[in-house]
Amino acid sequence: MNLLDEIRFDDAGLVAAIAQQHDSGEVLMLAWMNRDAVVETLQTGQVCYWSRSRGKRWRKGETSGQTQRLVELRVDCDGDALLLRVDQTGVACHTGRRSCFFRAASDGGLVEIAAPEIDPTVLYAAENRPIE
């Protein structure tokens, strides 16, 4: 059985991937992977997504340093979602927060439940640095 044959990529060739910090259980983000991104992630042990907005492979943290090391890749019962158990370096969110899920429903609106751990301007600056 080939793992890739068990994944049901959608019409755009993508599958949803949840990133979860492996030890704390914190859900960090939801992103998308294509077949190549899955293969690269398994081969390198560093999580690589497919950026729908940029239309290209997105090696998480490649420039900012906020990488995700793959601990375990899980596939759901019908093969159309992945759970990536990872070890997140620094923060997962571009706002400087550990998790992208930092807003919670409250009284019909949203409240922020987590503050940035890194100044986003520092993160943005880091993204302009050459890859080390």
Added chain:
Amino acid sequence: MNLLDEIRFDDAGLVAAIAQQHDSGEVLMLAWMNRDAVVETLQTGQVCYWSRSRGKRWRKGETSGQTQRLVELRVDCDGDALLLRVDQTGVACHTGRRSCFFRAASDGGLVEIAAPEIDPTVLYAAENRPIE
């Protein structure tokens, strides 16, 4: 600020929703919600999805009894994913397993890392029972 205005539903009117057991941190499943499903979930406190395969509202556990009580609904940074922190009654997966993510990558294939907690035939039988 209206919570619904902060959610970016896709072209099909759907948003991805991750269900996570609120206390253990276990990721249970990934499913989809439309606007009505989000509204109903917030109003009733019981998680309701949109079934893409059946093309209708899917009140989780309505017939099987394997319901999800909403503890907290979170929205990600760009509004195109939800994290539902829930209290799962019984099992989330139709295979009788607690989580739908019961297969892990191993040596290019997949291995099962969790056994059913409920016999699927019992679950299926339950689904044929009238709603209590």
